[in-house]
Amino acid sequence: MTTRPIAIVGAGEAGTRAAIALRDHGYGGPLILIGEELHPPYERPPLSKAALTAEAEPSPSAIADAYRLADLRVERLAGARVTAIDRAEHRLVTSEHGGIDYERLLLATGARARQLRAPGGEHAILLRTYDEALALRRLLRPGARVVVVGGGFIGLELAASARERGASVVVLEAAPRILTRGVPADIAEKIAARHRRAGVEIVAGCAISYIARDGGAFSVALSDGRIFAADCVIAGVGAAPEVELAAAAGLAIDNGIAVNGRLQSSDPDIFAAGDCCSFPHALYDGRRVRLEAWRNAQDQGAFVARALIGASEDYAVTPWFWSDQYDLHLQISGLVDAGATVISRDLGEGAVLNFHLAEDGRLVAASAFGPIGKIAKDARVAEMLIAKRAKPDPAYLAAGERKLKALLAA
Amino acid sequence: MSESWVDACAADDVDAEDVIRFDRDGRTFAIYRTDDDRYFATDGWCTHEQAHLADGLVMDTIIECPKHNGRFDFTTGQAKGAPVCVDLQTYPVKVEGGRVFIQVG
Numbered sequence: 001m002t003t004r005p006i007a008i009v010g011a012g013e014a015g016t017r018a019a020i021a022l023r024d025h026g027y028g029g030p031l032i033l034i035g036e037e038l039h040p041p042y043e044r045p046p047l048s049k050a051a052l053t054a055e056a057e058p059s060p061s062a063i064a065d066a067y068r069l070a071d072l073r074v075e076r077l078a079g080a081r082v083t084a085i086d087r088a089e090h091r092l093v094t095s096e097h098g099g100i101d102y103e104r105l106l107l108a109t110g111a112r113a114r115q116l117r118a119p120g121g122e123h124a125i126l127l128r129t130y131d132e133a134l135a136l137r138r139l140l141r142p143g144a145r146v147v148v149v150g151g152g153f154i155g156l157e158l159a160a161s162a163r164e165r166g167a168s169v170v171v172l173e174a175a176p177r178i179l180t181r182g183v184p185a186d187i188a189e190k191i192a193a194r195h196r197r198a199g200v201e202i203v204a205g206c207a208i209s210y211i212a213r214d215g216g217a218f219s220v221a222l223s224d225g226r227i228f229a230a231d232c233v234i235a236g237v238g239a240a241p242e243v244e245l246a247a248a249a250g251l252a253i254d255n256g257i258a259v260n261g262r263l264q265s266s267d268p269d270i271f272a273a274g275d276c277c278s279f280p281h282a283l284y285d286g287r288r289v290r291l292e293a294w295r296n297a298q299d300q301g302a303f304v305a306r307a308l309i310g311a312s313e314d315y316a317v318t319p320w321f322w323s324d325q326y327d328l329h330l331q332i333s334g335l336v337d338a339g340a341t342v343i344s345r346d347l348g349e350g351a352v353l354n355f356h357l358a359e360d361g362r363l364v365a366a367s368a369f370g371p372i373g374k375i376a377k378d379a380r381v382a383e384m385l386i387a388k389r390a391k392p393d394p395a396y397l398a399a400g401e402r403k404l405k406a407l408l409a410a
Numbered sequence: 411m412s413e414s415w416v417d418a419c420a421a422d423d424v425d426a427e428d429v430i431r432f433d434r435d436g437r438t439f440a441i442y443r444t445d446d447d448r449y450f451a452t453d454g455w456c457t458h459e460q461a462h463l464a465d466g467l468v469m470d471t472i473i474e475c476p477k478h479n480g481r482f483d484f485t486t487g488q489a490k491g492a493p494v495c496v497d498l499q500t501y502p503v504k505v506e507g508g509r510v511f512i513q514v515g
Binding site (some may be wrong): 050199204311322372373376377380381405 | 427449460464472478
């Protein structure tokens with residue numbers, strides 16, 4: 001009798017980390033990692049940054065190369081698409097490899113970049129994969145006119161990378177300011193100022209009427225009549241969770257594959273982790289959230305490995321997010337919108353650390369921006385205080401000369 | 411094998427349970443001081459990506475990469491789990507006359 005494997009659909013950060021962690025935790029049975037891309041599992045954060053700006057042609061930053069996966073006895077199916085889940089038979093239907101039986105299944109299908117919804121929106125380039133980054137890299141030439149639609153993290157990182165490559169850059173944002181999702185206004189303004197200093201034109205509060213192709217170039221027209229000529233239009237307008245496979249199999253969906261605190265779906269033998277799932281966060285009274293972040297994918301991948309082999313605790317890792325913008329660094333931990341008041345600590349050289357306190361005084365989020373050497377240590381301490389559900393003295397938090405680390409001992 | 415010791419900093423330049431950066435001849439290092447005043451030195455860059463460990467937080471004898479939460483025991487250089495799996499190079503350290511010397515080899 002052969003044992004059915006644990007199958008993982010999605011060979012990105014969450015899926016690959018889960019495969020590694022299963023072996024770390026002593027799972028010795030068969031393990032299959034299925035992904036649509038042909039590259040070995042790789043890290044996505046560099047795609048909007050170093051992969052575009054590096055002088056030399058970059059190579060994917062591997063999470064685990066073929067040797068490591070072989071060493072871990074992970075059967076890797078690359079270029080394979082799972083087309084259906086037969087839950088009754090515990091079997092996956094794939095495009096190239098026929099049926100694959102599973103004992104337990106992890107869906108780590110990630111998210112896909114949203115299409116720009118405007119007439120001519122199909123002309124806008126999207127960025128999600130390494131191959132897309134390579135294609136984009138060739139377009140970011142000195143003197144190229146680049147229009148970035150969307151003033152979120154991807155859009156702004158792309159804007160910074162395009163400037164570093166010598167392109168001229170306009171960022172178009174529909175909301176009244178950039179980074180409305182999860183970033184406090186003071187930090188968003190600092191980031192906008194840094195972009196303007198680099199020569200990026202930011203147009204907020206605008207609506208795109210259409211994008212037209214004109215030979216090898218494009219025109220991006222706004223509803224107020226302005227028209228921007230572009231050699232390259234890039235859209236960074238958010239991501240949508242990849243839930244089609246789960247939905248077709250009848251699993252519960254709620255802004256992502258709906259899982260419980262153990263990251264278990266409405267089918268007890270199917271789990272989900274990373275960008276594709278929404279889960280009740282134990283640190284925030286079980287509030288259901290979906291996080292699109294590298295660290296979350298990594299943490300949930302490691303966590304779900306234990307859940308897949310029977311662990312029963314609930315996921316409670318503090319959300320954590322970072323972004324690089326030129327020489328400056330942003331770090332956000334916790335959920336900013338869970339906060340009621342903000343206490344700011346001046347870290348010098350224009351760097352700031354905001355503490356977001358709930359109404360009962362509990363620290364629920366921290367947002368920091370500035371040179372990495374100015375913010376990273378204190379931001380990490382803040383993250384640990386959030387995990388401890390600390391209620392620090394606001395006056396102490398604001399006093400920049402007092403050591404934050406001392407609060408951890410309290 | 412070179413026996414040359416390099417004067418890196420004053421012992422007081424590093425706070426207890428903290429780390430500072432030291433650059434020399436195009437190389438960069440991180441100099442650590444533990445809570446009980448022992449000193450250690452490693453390469454400066456995290457083995458995972460371009461981030462300087464001197465910007466990271468020291469907890470006990472663990473240094474965390476400031477960008478990606480990779481962890482190393484700076485007394486041995488050993489990587490302590492994802493996302494880092496490559497150990498850090500460490501260097502011998504001695505403290506004499508209130509100065510910290512490292513043997514960069």
